[in-house]
Amino acid sequence: GQSLEQPSEVTAVEGAIVQINCTYQTSGFYGLSWYQQHDGGAPTFLSYNALDGLEETGRFSSFLSRSDSYGYLLLQELQMKDSASYFCAVRRVENAGNMLTFGGGTRLMVKP
Amino acid sequence: GAGVSQTPSNKVTEKGKYVELRCDPISGHTALYWYRQSLGQGPEFLIYFQGTGAADDSGLPNDRFFAVRPEGSVSTLKIQRTERGDSAVYLCASSQTSGSYEQFFGPGTRLTVL
Numbered sequence: 001g002q003s004l005e006q007p008s009e010v011t012a013v014e015g016a017i018v019q020i021n022c023t024y025q026t027s028g029f030y031g032l033s034w035y036q037q038h039d040g041g042a043p044t045f046l047s048y049n050a051l052d053g054l055e056e057t058g059r060f061s062s063f064l065s066r067s068d069s070y071g072y073l074l075l076q077e078l079q080m081k082d083s084a085s086y087f088c089a090v091r092r093v094e095n096a097g098n099m100l101t102f103g104g105g106t107r108l109m110v111k112p
Numbered sequence: 113g114a115g116v117s118q119t120p121s122n123k124v125t126e127k128g129k130y131v132e133l134r135c136d137p138i139s140g141h142t143a144l145y146w147y148r149q150s151l152g153q154g155p156e157f158l159i160y161f162q163g164t165g166a167a168d169d170s171g172l173p174n175d176r177f178f179a180v181r182p183e184g185s186v187s188t189l190k191i192q193r194t195e196r197g198d199s200a201v202y203l204c205a206s207s208q209t210s211g212s213y214e215q216f217f218g219p220g221t222r223l224t225v226l
Contacts, residue, residue, distance in 0.1 A: 004154075031213060042116075042203070042217040043155065050213075087154050097143060097167050097210050102154030 002026040004103035006088055011109045012078055020073045020106045022088035031091040032064050032071045033100065038084045046073070048091070075108075083110045114138070116218035118204050124224045125194055133189040133221045137206030144187050145215060146179060147203040155203055161187060162210045194225045 004024045012018040022032065031050035035043040047055055049064035049071060061074040075082055085107050089100040117136040125131050137144050143162055147155035157171040161181045169179075176194075181187040191198055201222050205215040 033213065035217075042219045043205075044217070045214045048213050089154070091213055094168060097145075097160040097162060098207065098213055098215070099145070099157045099160055099168065099171075100147075100155070100215065101157065102147075105152075105154050 002090055002092070002101045004088055004090060004101065006086075006103040006106045008104065009107045009109070011111065013111050014078055014080060016078050017074065017076050018078060018108065020075075020086050020088075020108070022071045022073075022103055024069050024071075024088070024090050024103075026069075026090050026092065026101065028092045028094065029066070029069075029090060030093045030098075032062070033089045033091055034060075034062055034073045035087045035089060035102075036084050037087065037105070043087065046086075078110050080110050080112065083108060116204055116206055116216050118202075118218040118221050120221060121219065122222045122224075124226065126226050127194060127196060129194050129225075131191050131194055131223065133191075133202050133223070135187045135189070135204030135206075135218060137185060137187070137204070138208075138216055139185075141206035141208055141216070142184070143207045143210045143212065144181060145205045145207075146187070146189050147205065149201045149203055149220070151200075158189070167210075191223075194223075196225045199223055199225045 034046040037043040047062040064071040085105040146158040149155045160168040201220040
């Protein structure tokens with residue numbers, strides 16, 4: 001089986017930095033993805049880590065440690081529009097597909 | 113270009129009825145995935161298509177759920193004898209190839225079973 005743990009809620013102020021952690025237990029791990037979902041909206045892809053280390057994309061960075069089964073998403077210079085739910089998801093490759101197993105999501109509230 | 117579209121956006125039905133949910137993936141995307149998302153939870157994998165064939169249907173909860181993709185583009189998720197527990201948002205995602213790690217999600221169909 002597969003399981004992912006991430007905090008249910010995080011609150012931060014505009015302009016600050018926030019880190020959302022994700023730990024996972026899985027077999028057949030290929031990589032860790034992060035998705036953002038605004039209320040009522042579709043999940044949108046943010047980043048993907050297959051190897052250990054930090055990936056940076058603008059204000060967002062994502063980190064992976066395969067040996068610790070741990071990753072995090074770092075959001076810098078927070079803006080009000082960053083208020084959303086953030087999901088980590090393990091990518092497993094089976095039957096030539098890329099199925100995602102999602103965590104329960106972290107609801108980020110950005111305050112002025 | 114156009115993203116993934118899903119119809120209807122909302123569907124209310126009565127327990128025991130049959131429903132069909134449609135997904136129109138991004139043009140040219142060969143891989144298509146269905147997920148189900150309950151309130152306050154992450155999406156849960158249901159079924160994956162590569163082209164016209166269902167390559168992995170291990171996430172379908174029972175035999176009341178079935179999906180097709182007859183021409184390798186549009187897909188329909190079919191639920192027979194709906195139950196109140198089927199109420200959720202059904203999300204469709206597509207990716208350029210089966211090896212692509214980025215999935216593009218549609219806005220979902222909110223299914224409510226009364």
